[in-house]
Amino acid sequence: MYQKMKGTYDLLPEQTRKYQQLEKVIRNVSKIFNYNEIRTPIFEATNLFHRGVGETTDIVSKETYTFTDRGKRSNTLRPEGTAGVVRSYIENKLYAAKIPVQKLYYVGPMFRYERPQKGRYRQFLQFGAEAFGSSSPMLDAEVISYAVSILRALKIKDVTVHVNSIGDDESKQKYREALVSYLDGKVDTLCSDCHNRFKTNPLRILDCKIDKDSDVLKNAPKPVQYLTESAKEHFDNVIKYLEAMEIDYIVDESLVRGLDYYTHTVFEVNAHLDSLGAQNTICGGGRYDNLVESLGGPKTPGVGFAFGMERLMFALESINFLGEPEYLHLYMMVLGEEQKEEGMKLLNRCRLGGLISDIDFLDKGMKPQFKLAANLKARFIAIYGEEEQKQGVINLKDQESGEQITIKKEKLYNKIITELMNPSSNCTDCAEESCDSCE
RNA sequence: GCGAUUGUGGUGAAGUGGUUAACACACCGGCUUGUGGUGCCGGCAUUCGUGGGUUCGAUUCCCAUCAGUCGCCCCA
Numbered sequence: 001m002y003q004k005m006k007g008t009y010d011l012l013p014e015q016t017r018k019y020q021q022l023e024k025v026i027r028n029v030s031k032i033f034n035y036n037e038i039r040t041p042i043f044e045a046t047n048l049f050h051r052g053v054g055e056t057t058d059i060v061s062k063e064t065y066t067f068t069d070r071g072k073r074s075n076t077l078r079p080e081g082t083a084g085v086v087r088s089y090i091e092n093k094l095y096a097a098k099i100p101v102q103k104l105y106y107v108g109p110m111f112r113y114e115r116p117q118k119g120r121y122r123q124f125l126q127f128g129a130e131a132f133g134s135s136s137p138m139l140d141a142e143v144i145s146y147a148v149s150i151l152r153a154l155k156i157k158d159v160t161v162h163v164n165s166i167g168d169d170e171s172k173q174k175y176r177e178a179l180v181s182y183l184d185g186k187v188d189t190l191c192s193d194c195h196n197r198f199k200t201n202p203l204r205i206l207d208c209k210i211d212k213d214s215d216v217l218k219n220a221p222k223p224v225q226y227l228t229e230s231a232k233e234h235f236d237n238v239i240k241y242l243e244a245m246e247i248d249y250i251v252d253e254s255l256v257r258g259l260d261y262y263t264h265t266v267f268e269v270n271a272h273l274d275s276l277g278a279q280n281t282i283c284g285g286g287r288y289d290n291l292v293e294s295l296g297g298p299k300t301p302g303v304g305f306a307f308g309m310e311r312l313m314f315a316l317e318s319i320n321f322l323g324e325p326e327y328l329h330l331y332m333m334v335l336g337e338e339q340k341e342e343g344m345k346l347l348n349r350c351r352l353g354g355l356i357s358d359i360d361f362l363d364k365g366m367k368p369q370f371k372l373a374a375n376l377k378a379r380f381i382a383i384y385g386e387e388e389q390k391q392g393v394i395n396l397k398d399q400e401s402g403e404q405i406t407i408k409k410e411k412l413y414n415k416i417i418t419e420l421m422n423p424s425s426n427c428t429d430c431a432e433e434s435c436d437s438c439e
Numbered sequence: 440g441c442g443a444u445u446g447u448g449g450u451g452a453a454g455u456g457g458u459u460a461a462c463a464c465a466c467c468g469g470c471u472u473g474u475g476g477u478g479c480c481g482g483c484a485u486u487c488g489u490g491g492g493u494u495c496g497a498u499u500c501c502c503a504u505c506a507g508u509c510g511c512c513c514c515a
Binding site for chain 2: 001003004006057058059062063080110112114115116117118119120124125126127128193204257258259277278279281282283284306307308309310311312333335365366367368369370371372373374375381383385386387395397399404
């Protein structure tokens with residue numbers, strides 16, 4: 001038997017409905033913030049990710065899915081969304097668009113070769129946003145508030161927003177030197193991973209989980225202490241605007257994040273749920289003022305974030321989030337070979353009128369068909385057999401009330417529509433929140 | 440890349456070195472040849488992830504492999 005590849009999963013209809021509902025909320029909030037959807041390819045030239053995300057990052061150094069195509073080109077399945085969106089921004093010259101600040105979002109699969117575990121897959125879904133063309137701290141604050149609004153709209157409450165600033169190039173450079181000279185000689189006391197980080201990416205040592213409580217790290221210099229005047233001012237303003245919008249946050253001086261392209265603001269949203277296991281970062285993001293230029297575009301600042309959709313779904317499932325319920329308006333019960341033709345005709349007429357309808361394809365008897373209709377959650381069952389055919393009528397059973405009436409078969413569609421218009425009896429306690437059935 | 444743990448029908452799961460692999464739910468059929476959801480009766484794994492080994496004999500023991508789950512690293 002064929003099996004799905006490691007780290008992938010099938011979304012069956014029941015689960016898909018939940019994702020559709022999740023996407024619906026995401027699109028609504030995006031609309032309110034005036035972010036518009038962009039769809040870029042799921043694979044790009046390998047080089048794009050190496051330059052964009054950074055050669056030394058774990059993502060490109062050991063997690064990419066890369067293949068050579070028949071034209072001998074090296075392609076890589078996208079491990080994250082930003083690089084592709086930036087490429088598209090540059091290639092389509094969006095920097096020259098009539099609207100100077102381009103605000104974009106995307107939803108789609110990403111690929112990373114990792115050992116799967118809770119909330120982590122090799123093919124996973126991300127929802128992300130990118131805003132280009134302004135270095136205003138207002139935009140950093142807007143992006144954070146956008147991320148928080150998504151969570152609010154989803155009614156996910158137990159979260160913390162961590163923010164920090166790693167500053168502009170000059171700040172980063174100064175800080176890096178200070179950290180390296182501070183750690184020089186002290187590295188031996190840290191874990192083996194930190195030894196490597198010391199050479200490749202010293203900033204990452206800061207958020208090492210193993211050594212986080214050691215005195216060496218506690219007393220280590222922090223990025224904020226090395227911010228230039230303007231970088232400091234930028235960060236202060238971001239904080240000021242977050243305060244103005246009443247967004248709860250924690251300044252986390254050790255927050256660095258793993259991707260090379262970040263400058264100034266970096267942030268993360270953590271959910272506090274046991275159901276998420278060890279992967280409780282549901283959103284990560286930050287500012288990247290040099291990325292567009294380093295990928296060959298004009299000097300253009302940007303800010304963005306990405307959510308892990310599977311992780312969002314874990315959070316949602318713990319608060320009993322449901323998708324659109326599954327149901328039928330009509331189940332067409334045909335009894336007998338001679339009745340099938342008329343049955344198909346009636347069924348089709350109802351479908352053309354927009355009724356969600358279905359029929360049996362397995363020549364089942366009446367009893368199994370009743371059971372099937374119940375499993376399909378049909379509101380009405382239209383019974384058409386020998387007797388009905390003789391008299392030119394059809395029996396219509398309302399599954400909600402249990403009542404059954406005999407009507408002329410031509411009246412089937414109109415009768416169902418009339419009944420569906422009546423206020424539903426099982427929608428009595430919808431007073432506090434509007435539901436689709438009541439509207 | 441490293442570590443832990445699991446792998447029996449559609450699902451949840453018992454079980455034992457030895458002829459027929461519990462039980463429950465689901466599903467199917469009948470009792471009731473035109474009215475489901477209750478009740479009763481019956482059906483539903485020639486087979487215990489896959490391959491190899493030990494053995495007279497393995498689903499049960501060993502090895503390998505594949506897959507799931509969780510953790511480390513890192514990340515969403």
